Amino acid sequence: MNQKQKKRLKALESRWCDQKLLAELYGIHLPDEALVGRFRSWAARFRRNRTVARKNHIYDRHALEGYFQFNKLLPVKWAAARLGMEQDSFDDLLNILGEQSLIVRDVTEQTAHEIFVRDMHKFFPALSYTVFSDHNDFCRNLHKAVQKDLGLRVKPVRCVASAAFGDDPPDYGYDFDCISSEPLGLRHQVWLDFGKPVNLKPDVCSEKLFLEEYETLSQFMLAGQEIQPVREQAAG
Amino acid sequence: MKLNTWGKPRGSLTFPGNYDISDGRWRYSAETSDVWFRRIVDTFFRGYPTCCAIADNIGMLALIKWEEKTNLVYANIQTIIVSGGDLESFYLSDDLEKDRLRCQYLRLDLDMKSLGPLFKEPFPHIHSNPAHEPRFAFSFGDSGNVIMDFLEFIYKNYRYDEWMKWAENVWRKNAREAGEEDDPFEGIVYAFKAGKADLLQNRFSKDLKRLKSYLQQAKDSSYPLRVKKELRDLLNYP
Numbered sequence: 295m296n297q298k299q300k301k302r303l304k305a306l307e308s309r310w311c312d313q314k315l316l317a318e319l320y321g322i323h324l325p326d327e328a329l330v331g332r333f334r335s336w337a338a339r340f341r342r343n344r345t346v347a348r349k350n351h352i353y354d355r356h357a358l359e360g361y362f363q364f365n366k367l368l369p370v371k372w373a374a375a376r377l378g379m380e381q382d383s384f385d386d387l388l389n390i391l392g393e394q395s396l397i398v399r400d401v402t403e404q405t406a407h408e409i410f411v412r413d414m415h416k417f418f419p420a421l422s423y424t425v426f427s428d429h430n431d432f433c434r435n436l437h438k439a440v441q442k443d444l445g446l447r448v449k450p451v452r453c454v455a456s457a458a459f460g461d462d463p464p465d466y467g468y469d470f471d472c473i474s475s476e477p478l479g480l481r482h483q484v485w486l487d488f489g490k491p492v493n494l495k496p497d498v499c500s501e502k503l504f505l506e507e508y509e510t511l512s513q514f515m516l517a518g519q520e521i522q523p524v525r526e527q528a529a530g
Numbered sequence: 531m532k533l534n535t536w537g538k539p540r541g542s543l544t545f546p547g548n549y550d551i552s553d554g555r556w557r558y559s560a561e562t563s564d565v566w567f568r569r570i571v572d573t574f575f576r577g578y579p580t581c582c583a584i585a586d587n588i589g590m591l592a593l594i595k596w597e598e599k600t601n602l603v604y605a606n607i608q609t610i611i612v613s614g615g616d617l618e619s620f621y622l623s624d625d626l627e628k629d630r631l632r633c634q635y636l637r638l639d640l641d642m643k644s645l646g647p648l649f650k651e652p653f654p655h656i657h658s659n660p661a662h663e664p665r666f667a668f669s670f671g672d673s674g675n676v677i678m679d680f681l682e683f684i685y686k687n688y689r690y691d692e693w694m695k696w697a698e699n700v701w702r703k704n705a706r707e708a709g710e711e712d713d714p715f716e717g718i719v720y721a722f723k724a725g726k727a728d729l730l731q732n733r734f735s736k737d738l739k740r741l742k743s744y745l746q747q748a749k750d751s752s753y754p755l756r757v758k759k760e761l762r763d764l765l766n767y768p
Binding site: 419481 | 630688716
């Protein structure tokens, strides 16, 4: 584990994080007056503990994720990953759909509505009543439809662990490794426990990193998972 | 779809109200799916395909019979599911669109007076094409609410987005007393998505049982007709 990752691991143990970490975890760049204003208003109205920000732009990331979840929003970085594409491609896609008056962007451009991401395939007639077998099937078909209907060549985001384990083709990304920031699919996740409330999406790292750093990371593994360092043995 | 028994001790109901099952069957040897669907829509729905829709792309025709107020003795529910478009586009489709639009036929059969030869026909069963074989056993819940379980089966398979909205609403309605940081619903959903059977078993098993019980209760409170689970177990093999 490199120094940056060690530092990240330490930072994740606290719910309070600075702008830099927020940018790395969520792709959110603060200060964003619209976003912070809404976040604070939500906390004042709905949270028992209303303190969600400290001096020097230190924010409670658990509360921030709670705000996203309550309002059914996703940070744009996460939204792009849910569609298995790079953030640039996602921005291009939103711009094209916006130009065609098919969507209205949120007040802040740093978030997207979850329902819009979940139902993205419905913008494409060929996919509107399609049942997808899994996330990979969804992304593959969506990217094809985007290219065919909108002429946009999507840059896919692939799971780093899946590629390392030799899956061919590698899985599409769905999330990000909270320690390395690398894209992560659904199959090779290890859920970590940094004291995050159970209602929120867990912090995840890749099975690859977890196995490589088993001694350091196993203490953070969310209880209930049965992950043993078997892949190393198999590779050996 | 209105299949309300209005508390009558016995009776039969059809959807649509003017449905005649002998005219409604798909004549498999003589009709393709689109020809059958057009005939059905023109005969029973005055040419409006959306009138048979339970969702944009799912149409139904049903005949049910019951006795003793809640005892379901007969059900024939034909379902047509269109993918690549909705029912209207399937109804209006021409030869060029046939490749794009695909259609799945499913029929739930339950008949207390026609059980078939010994153990041949599961009770109840589903046909995936209008011809006789094969018949797949339809597994319903312990409460015997076959009609609702069949509708749920359709939604889970073909309109999962809608099913998921319903499931989330049911959970939220029942689990509202949980604190804002104690609600495990998102975790359960994500654990399924990521294939975390170990976590579901070791961490979320109580919550999963709660969720299943809420969903079953929601279904059971919305429809009265039942088939006895004991009867199903007796008649079926294996």
